[in-house]
Amino acid sequence: MNQTKPQAWSPDPATREILDELRGELGACMQCGTCTASCPNGFAMDVTPRQMWRMVQFGMLDRILESRTFWMCSSCYMCTLRCPRGLKLTRAMGALKRLARERGTWKVRRNSAFYDAFMDNVEKYGRVQETSLMPGYFLKSRDPLLPLHYLPLGVRMMRAGKLHVPDGSRKGRLKALFAKVREMEDRS
Amino acid sequence: MKYAYYPGCSLQESAHEFDVSVRAVMDRLGVELVEIPDWTCCGASAAEPVSRLMNYALPARNLALAEKELAGLDVLAPCSACYLNLLKVNREVVGDKSLHGQVNEALDACGLAYGGGVRVRHILDVLVNDVGVEAIGAVVGQNLNGMRVAPYYGCQILRPYEVFDDPRKPLSMDNVLTAMGAKIHPWEMGARCCGASLMVTHPEVAMHSVEAILGAAEGADAIATVCPLCQMNLEAYQHDSAAGGHHVPVLYLTQLLGLAFGLEEPAVLLEKNMSLNGSMRAGIRARAWRHEPPGGTEEAGGT
Structure with missing residues (x-):
């Protein structure tokens, strides 16, 4: 053992x-x-x-x-x-x-693409901006058909007034925190 | 009653109706909400798979802000995922010297430190235990008038920490709904997972849960939710055949409370609910607003 x-x-x-x-x-x-x-x-x-x-x-x-x-x-x-x-x-x-x-493989990349895109979004904006999160996810997944899958939902959300232009007012607010955590994790 | 309010990212975005209805309802109940200044994302369910430390540091930043700027107030979070992430800091970080030290070392990068003294509350907890079901009933009356509602608790307010309800047989939302004059739709799906972010990463798997939940809600006039992700998953895929073709209105508990208080549809942003069509809205209006206004005439209200 x-x-x-x-x-x-x-x-x-x-x-x-x-x-x-x-x-x-x-x-x-x-x-x-x-x-x-x-x-x-x-x-x-x-x-x-x-x-x-x-x-x-x-x-x-x-x-x-x-x-x-x-x-x-x-x-x-x-x-x-x-x-x-x-x-x-x-x-x-x-x-x-x-x-x-x-120990990332392509399978891992596909499975964790959303989490990665989410955290990138948090790091950039401080608060998650959904309309910028999803394109980030599409890019990371490298699946060209993925945006099509979300098209009908995107249209319904737009009709219901649920999509917003990203709010950039907190850009960089968490930059120092992310950098520090990265530094601490590399150290360990 | 006064709370440090943590709306969370979703409530600024696709779940704006949750934020608006929470504020409207709390105002009616005489509860003051002070938004935590400069709050940031809690990490949702995405931080844990990426970084163990970030998973704690992100929510801890917000508790540190509340501790510093709004000392003495409990934090109120309407979103279940935000609630659990904030609560996790108190349960898993505070008391673990090494981890607490690491989290504060990280927070120091933004000039903050969390001492561990902020109590975290979910809105359902506050409604039931601080405001009280009797007080809600007294303000609302029986205005839902027999509307048949399926209470959907979801996961993260019940599990893993047993705080304000029995995770095996939750009743807190049932009691709020009953106080409003609603009838409880009997079902076994109130604490079943909606799939959460699995709906994004593996929709084919999450859709099974959504189908099971919506199928069991057949016969209910509405499902009541207290989490923006539950809400999204239960209402956004009702057009998808994989979700079983069940059409059930999904409303935030606070929207139902608002309607029962006699607020107009726009005041709780009913037009943002994707699971509602015209006839369903008319049905909800007829039920929820069937109270007699002071003038004595039946008022349809709304737009």
Whole structure:
């Protein structure tokens, strides 16, 4: 269990840190499967949440990273509420997303494009500007058909007066905070 | 009653009707809202997958601002995601010396520090526990008049932290609706996830949840929500066949409260609800405004 030797996949320090955090968090999982039974998106997962926690306990990084399971988590916290061990399972799903991002592949890029675009938008404007967020997401996803998918919704939102010109009055307000957090994360 | 108000980004944008109806209703109930000066985004559900520290620093910045500028006031957040992100700082950062230190080191970059002394409240919590259901009933009367409403709580005000309602069997919104004279649509979907941002990243998956929720709401005159993302997901895809072809009006609880108070449609921005067509609006008007105005004549009201 406490194998710390470098392995075939030789995790970089950032990956190792997240994996260690996860193993600490999930060490007490007793494989009851209440999480799996509680998940509204379980049908779309290739590995059940219960299996995922076991893979984390065993440090099966490659198998973890192959999975789409954590990208299907919508942070509803039903598993966290019901876990008889009181484990922070939704938070673990978030950490798994970060783990995958550390070792980004095209699949990861596609799955995290929205989160990246969102955070870019926050960094730039201070408050999220929806009309600039979505084009940012389209660009990051690199899927030329994606804007078409949103066209009907965009039209309905425009008709209902729900689209606004981006408000630039807080531009750069969070620049220093983002820079500082980046610096702190690089340091660790 | 006075609160430090954190509207959150959505309420400045596509959920403007939530902001407007919250302010209108709180004003009617004698609650004063002071907007946190220069507040910024809480990170929603996007910060956690990107950066653990940012996930705490973004909401903590707003609590630090409230602590500094509006000392002594509870923070009131109408959006469920904002509420949980702010609450998480109190539950996960405060008390964890190392993490608290890191968060404050980050906040120092914008000249702020969070001591941990701000209480975070969701609007439903404030309505039920501070204003009180009796007081609401006294101001509103029974003006929803038998309107059948499905209370939709969503996730993040109930879970993971049990604060003001039973996460397994929530009742707070039921009580507010009943106080307004509404009938509760019996269903099991009140705490089911709407899909949240999965509707953007994997719509084919989130649509299953929306279909299940809208299907169970059949027969209700409206679904009442208290979160801009729940609202968006439940109403924006009703035209999509993948959502099952169910058409149910989705209204913010505060819009229903406003209507029950006798506010006109524009005062709660009913025209911004994408799930409402003309006949549905007429139906809601007939129900929600069927109170007798002082003159005694039936008033249709609105535009």
